[in-house]
Amino acid sequence: MDAIDEQIIAELTRNARIPHAELANRVLLSRTAVRQRIERLERHGHIAGYTIVRPGHSADNDTVSALVLVHRQDRMRGGDVLAALKRIPEVAICEILSGDFDIMVRLEAASLERVRQIWEDIARLPGVRDTVTSLTLAKIVNRPRHPAR
Secondary structure: OOHHHHHHHHHHHHOOOOOHHHHHHHHOOOHHHHHHHHHHHHHOOOOOOOOOOOOOOOHHHHOEEEEEEEEEOOOOOOHHHHHHHHOOOOEEEEEEOOOOOOEEEEEEEOOHHHHHHHHHHHHHOOOEEEEEEEEOOOOOOOOOOOOOO
């Protein structure tokens, strides 16, 4: 990625529906060059997915978020736990931690019942000693991810 790609991503972040011609004027390229760069950015994973927001709805209202902190039996040989977590589609984030807990899992599920089912599945995994789960009550900061520089 170069500085022009960064400009394109910044413009698309502000307005994902900006016409290619207008975007081209802003980054001083031709419309064709902008289209080709956007396609390349999509292929390389810098631009992924499109979001639909319905009037009167938000993603916060449609999902139940929870944070599950996991203690493993043996933190050095817990690959089976990680592999199982990767297979759960509602796992939005899974990170290995230092400190008191071994793994942090962020769930984004369609219902509280689904969060409960996933929590039970995680707690029953061989290699999991204990879990602590907290439901998200409100999102205060939800920044879009920016590519590493």
